[in-house]
Amino acid sequence: MRVAQRLSPKVLLIDPVRTLPSLLLPLVGVLFVGGFSARSYAFAATGVIAAVVFSVVKWATFTYEIVGDRLETKRSLISRSIRTIPLERIRGVDVSTPPMHRLLGLAVVKIDTGASGDEEEAKLAGVTLEEAERLKAVLLRHTAAPVPGGVQAQAHEPAPPAERTIISVPRKWLLYGPLSGAYLLTPFAFAGGVVGLAFQWGDELGFGRDAAWSVGQWLWEHPYLLLAVAVLLVLAMPFAGGLMYAVFNWDFRLKRRDGYLVAERGLVNRRSVSLEFQRVRGYEIVDGLAERWAGVVRVWAIVTGLGDSETRGQLLPDVPRDVAFQVTGDAIGPYRGDLREHPPVARQRRLFRAIAPWAVAALASAAGVWFTGAMIWWILLVLTALLAVAGVPLGLDRYASLGHGYDGRRLSVRSGSLRRAQAVVERRAVVGWRLRQTWFQRRAGVLTLIAGAGAGKGGYSAVDVSMDQAVGFAGEVTLEWLAPFLDRNR
Numbered sequence: 001m002r003v004a005q006r007l008s009p010k011v012l013l014i015d016p017v018r019t020l021p022s023l024l025l026p027l028v029g030v031l032f033v034g035g036f037s038a039r040s041y042a043f044a045a046t047g048v049i050a051a052v053v054f055s056v057v058k059w060a061t062f063t064y065e066i067v068g069d070r071l072e073t074k075r076s077l078i079s080r081s082i083r084t085i086p087l088e089r090i091r092g093v094d095v096s097t098p099p100m101h102r103l104l105g106l107a108v109v110k111i112d113t114g115a116s117g118d119e120e121e122a123k124l125a126g127v128t129l130e131e132a133e134r135l136k137a138v139l140l141r142h143t144a145a146p147v148p149g150g151v152q153a154q155a156h157e158p159a160p161p162a163e164r165t166i167i168s169v170p171r172k173w174l175l176y177g178p179l180s181g182a183y184l185l186t187p188f189a190f191a192g193g194v195v196g197l198a199f200q201w202g203d204e205l206g207f208g209r210d211a212a213w214s215v216g217q218w219l220w221e222h223p224y225l226l227l228a229v230a231v232l233l234v235l236a237m238p239f240a241g242g243l244m245y246a247v248f249n250w251d252f253r254l255k256r257r258d259g260y261l262v263a264e265r266g267l268v269n270r271r272s273v274s275l276e277f278q279r280v281r282g283y284e285i286v287d288g289l290a291e292r293w294a295g296v297v298r299v300w301a302i303v304t305g306l307g308d309s310e311t312r313g314q315l316l317p318d319v320p321r322d323v324a325f326q327v328t329g330d331a332i333g334p335y336r337g338d339l340r341e342h343p344p345v346a347r348q349r350r351l352f353r354a355i356a357p358w359a360v361a362a363l364a365s366a367a368g369v370w371f372t373g374a375m376i377w378w379i380l381l382v383l384t385a386l387l388a389v390a391g392v393p394l395g396l397d398r399y400a401s402l403g404h405g406y407d408g409r410r411l412s413v414r415s416g417s418l419r420r421a422q423a424v425v426e427r428r429a430v431v432g433w434r435l436r437q438t439w440f441q442r443r444a445g446v447l448t449l450i451a452g453a454g455a456g457k458g459g460y461s462a463v464d465v466s467m468d469q470a471v472g473f474a475g476e477v478t479l480e481w482l483a484p485f486l487d488r489n490r
Contacts, residue, residue: 004063004064004065004074005063005064005065005131006059006060006062006063007059007062007124007125007126007127008104008106008126008127008128008131009059010104010105010106010126011055011059011106011125011126012052012055012056012059013100013104014100014101014104014106014126015055015058015059016048016051016052016055017100057077061075061076061077062074062075064122064124066087066138066139069086069087069088070084070085070086070087071084071085071087071090071111071122071139072084072085073085073122073124083122085111085113085122087138087139089113090111090112090113090139090140091112091113091275091276091279091303091304091305092111092112092273092274092275092276092303092312093109093110093111093112093135093136093139093140093274094109094110094111094112094271094272094273094274094312095107095108095109095110095132095133095136095271095272096108096110096266096269096270096271096272097129097269097270097271098268098269099268099269101126102269102270105128105129106126106127106128106129107127107128107129107132108123108124108125108126109123109124109127109132109135109136110122110123110124111123111124111139112312113305136272136274140258140259140260140274140276163255163256163257163258163262164255164256164257165253165254165255166254166255166256166327166330166331167253167254167316167319167323167327168251168252168253169249169251169252169253169316169317169319171250171251173296173317173318173319173320174242174245174246174249174250175242176291176294176296176317176318176319177241177242177244177245177246177249177317177318178237178238178241178242178245179288179290179291179294179296179318180245180288180291180298180317180318181288181290245317246267247266247267247268248265248266248267249265249266249317250265250266250267251264251265251266251267252264252265252316252317253265254315254316254327254331256277256331257274259276259277259278260274260275260276260277261274261275261277261280261301261315261331262274262275263275263314263315265314265317273312273314275301275303275312275313276303279303279304279305279455280301280302280303280332281302281303281304281425281426281428281429281453281454281455281456282301282302282332282410282423282424282425282426282429282453282455282456283299283300283301283302283315283328283332283423283424284299284300284301284302284421284422284423284424284456285297285298285299285324285325285328285421285422285424286298286299286300286419286420286421286422287321287419287420288418288419288420289397289417289418291318292420295320295321296318296319296320296321297316297318297319297321297324298314298316298317298318298319299314299315299316299319299324299327299328300313300314300315301313301314301315301332302423302424302425302429302453302455302456302457303455303456304429304454304455305455313456315327315328315331316328328424333409333410333426335405335407335410335412335424336407337405337406337407337408337410337412338405339403339404339405339412339414340403340404340405340469341402341403342399342402342403342404342446342462342463342464342465342466342469343445343446343464343465343466343469345444345445345446345464346399346402346446346463346464346465347395347396347399348444349440349444349446349464350395350396350398350399351391351392351395351396351399352395353395354391354392354394354395354398355388355391355392355395358384358385358387358388358391359384359388361380361384361387362381362384362385362388365377365378365380365381365384366381368380368381369381394417397417398415398416398417401414401415401416401417401420402414402415402463402464403422404449404462404465404469404473406427406473406476406477409426409427410424410425410426410427411424411425411427411430411451411473411477412424412425413451413460413461413462415461415462415463423456423460425451425453425455425456425460427477427478429453429454429455430451430452430453430477430478431452431453431454432452433449433450433451433452433474433478434449434450434452434459435447435448435449435450435470436448436450441464444464445466445467446464446465446466447464447465447466447467447470448461448462448463448464448465449461449462449465449469449470449473449474450462451477
């Protein structure tokens, strides 16, 4: 007998609270316009009651159920909307527990089929933790397992999954967090949010544009105070960035469970992401300059049909490089080949692009010093000259980061310096090749070879390779594709 399920009634304690921030400004505006009269309070109370009623109606009209080999979600009030998701199309299930949900013992289940881009296909925004685990086991098991007597197990009685922990990231490695750079701008983002909130509330609180302009003028007249604030924000970058990094990556665990790679992380919002192992086609290892000096890297999985891969595809936060290669080799498969160097002209191109813009700016600043002698031109001259000199090691590092290779099962390409990325892709994931050559590359005699892949970003590039390298690399990886043309030319 089919029984439709509803979300937990406890979500009625969450949805109104989440709706109130969007109603806060209109409610405050109503109170100010009404002069805080009884009528204005009545209108504000009506808005709050409307938010609660809307949440109740939204909860009462939404149901979900697993019918055979598909998941159905229904929403019906005046009209009925039914969404059907075949279980075999499900690519991943994301279970998270935001703070309010965790207090009430609830979880959010997001279902991804890869058919809706970066958005989830379905979302159950308030089920119990037990129901979330049950749904996760059922949705990720495409076929029922046989049981003695020839009777198939029911969808609501999944077999216990076999689980193996690949790595549990030690908490001391959270100290690597500020090196990634992704969280270092947290103080500036917070300051920008405060300024934006002040301007958003300005009209209601009597803080208009004239007041903002006056504050800006006062700060301009006191540059040392503005400089002190900037210095404080810069000094706060590693601490605030490290704190945010720890909150998002707390107790990071990578497991292998019943044919899935499962990544669990988070302190305030505990998140569990499951990636079907059969659809994993490789991985991408990323590091910045500071991470490279410290010998740590981050890792993302390359998966077919995965929405929001930059977040959901994370396999490892910042960990030591040798640990990352060991884990990826154990979880997905190792890359055993060497990376081949690119032609010397690629080095010249990187040196030119790293030095030339600052050298031109330095010449312009020198001209300003010659004609005006103003201090600002001297400052610009010194800064641009230093940046031009710094471009030499940067260009050399960008050239040293270039490389491509093939070990017989997986191909690998690497490029970048400030953000260096090495992609390792299985040969079966390659669906085509594309040659791209700009006007400057044609003059230099190099090109970019892009390996098209039905996973991840859709293509991975070997930048500034020679024509012989491009043809040889493509022929080595997919010889059967080029064989007809080679036979024809004989």
